[in-house]
Amino acid sequence: MSVIVIGGGIVGASAAYHLVRRGVSTTLVDAALPGQATAAGAGIVFPWPFPWEAPQHQAFALRAADHYPALVHALEAEGRATGYRRVGGLSVATDPHILDRDARVLTDLVDLPGYEGLGRVRRLRRGGPRELFPALPEDVEGVHVEGMARVNGGMMRDALFTAAEERGLRYLKGAAELTAAGGRVRGVRAAGEELAADAVVVAAGAWTAELLRPFGVDVPVYPVRGQIVHTALPGAHTRDWPVLRFPGTDRYMLGMPPDRVILSGTREPWAGFDHRATVDGVLQGLSDAVSAVPALGEATVVETRVGFRPGSRDDLQLLGPVGALSGVVVATGLGANGLTFGPYQGAVAATLAVGEEPEADVSAFRPDRVAPDPGSAAAE
Numbered sequence: 001m002s003v004i005v006i007g008g009g010i011v012g013a014s015a016a017y018h019l020v021r022r023g024v025s026t027t028l029v030d031a032a033l034p035g036q037a038t039a040a041g042a043g044i045v046f047p048w049p050f051p052w053e054a055p056q057h058q059a060f061a062l063r064a065a066d067h068y069p070a071l072v073h074a075l076e077a078e079g080r081a082t083g084y085r086r087v088g089g090l091s092v093a094t095d096p097h098i099l100d101r102d103a104r105v106l107t108d109l110v111d112l113p114g115y116e117g118l119g120r121v122r123r124l125r126r127g128g129p130r131e132l133f134p135a136l137p138e139d140v141e142g143v144h145v146e147g148m149a150r151v152n153g154g155m156m157r158d159a160l161f162t163a164a165e166e167r168g169l170r171y172l173k174g175a176a177e178l179t180a181a182g183g184r185v186r187g188v189r190a191a192g193e194e195l196a197a198d199a200v201v202v203a204a205g206a207w208t209a210e211l212l213r214p215f216g217v218d219v220p221v222y223p224v225r226g227q228i229v230h231t232a233l234p235g236a237h238t239r240d241w242p243v244l245r246f247p248g249t250d251r252y253m254l255g256m257p258p259d260r261v262i263l264s265g266t267r268e269p270w271a272g273f274d275h276r277a278t279v280d281g282v283l284q285g286l287s288d289a290v291s292a293v294p295a296l297g298e299a300t301v302v303e304t305r306v307g308f309r310p311g312s313r314d315d316l317q318l319l320g321p322v323g324a325l326s327g328v329v330v331a332t333g334l335g336a337n338g339l340t341f342g343p344y345q346g347a348v349a350a351t352l353a354v355g356e357e358p359e360a361d362v363s364a365f366r367p368d369r370v371a372p373d374p375g376s377a378a379a380e
Contacts, residue, residue, distance in 0.1 A: 001024050002198050004195055004199075006204050007201075008161070009338070010338060011331050012028060012204075013158075015350045019350045019353065026170070028172075028295045029190045034305050035225075035275045037226075038154065039305070040226060040305040041307060041338060042337055045150060045339060046148050048115055054315075054333050056363075060341075064343075067344040071347075078301045083155030086148075088119075089244075089285075090142050092141070098248060100123070102143045103121060106118070106121045118145060121144070123143055126139060133242070134236065135261070144242065150254050150255075153357025160346075172190055176188045200328050200329070202331070204214075206221060206332075212330070220333070221310050222269065225308070225309075226265040227266045228266075229303075230256075230261075231289075234301045235259075236259045236338055238261060240255075242255075251288055252264050253293065261299060285346060310335065314369075317345065318330050319361070346355055354377065366370055
């Protein structure tokens, strides 16, 4: 059997890796467009679902939580650097009531089946968070959860890609077009070549809709621009700093060795594929960071990364076949959670591509489902 994977982000690399491990003849085609979400993503890994999340997502997420450490172990056993590290997560606030609530929710989850990897939950009083994240002010309290991790998305993708190449993966750089006849995909046209395949995995992130539109297939995915500022804090050693989040907001920070602090990224569903770092976007990231952690006012601005997260119009991922084009498997729509769920999504896509049923029920994620108009999603 032969399969072509379109897209060289973490989802596509994972799909290719899992296919070649099955002995499937696999080609990965990637246009290497600027703004790939994997390269720009901050790198937070927290797969465990909360009780209020959609039930179909919860089952998938728990399987992803088991898959991630096993995949990292397999890659690192071959001597590959993945950029994955279990550093824990830290929620901080000055209001103790918010943190008491978070601590109760997390403590209740720890005892449930599937949440074993979440680890110990600790309520930290005034000054405790600063011992773990030294840039924090002294007056904040916190909740620490042991199992949260961070990953360097580029390193993880490269580890999957090189492991697949050593097992026979063929790589082709170039823009891809699907070829089809009689309602079935026949392969891909890319870099002046006509490539035949039994199945095609479309893992092209925010660009996925463009590939399927010529066949009358409307998939509910659109680009959400994110601008993520990287800073360096002189004299700091951030290798073991936990992922930092601020309850009641979508803001976060995390450390990366040797001295980087990555600031919370913007979410701009109105920007389309405009690959620019804007004054407003950078200002938002810097001002949010300094208001929460004043010590970062002394940090050096190193770079701003811009990526297009593949947003889903109904907030559910896109994973599975499309009825109008047999032989295609779509894998995208993870939004800001691509580095958390991308490796498992790619593994499931590989399973579907060879005609097998995955362990996780993905019927709710059909990419050709009816979803709200993208204008309404962007307006929210």
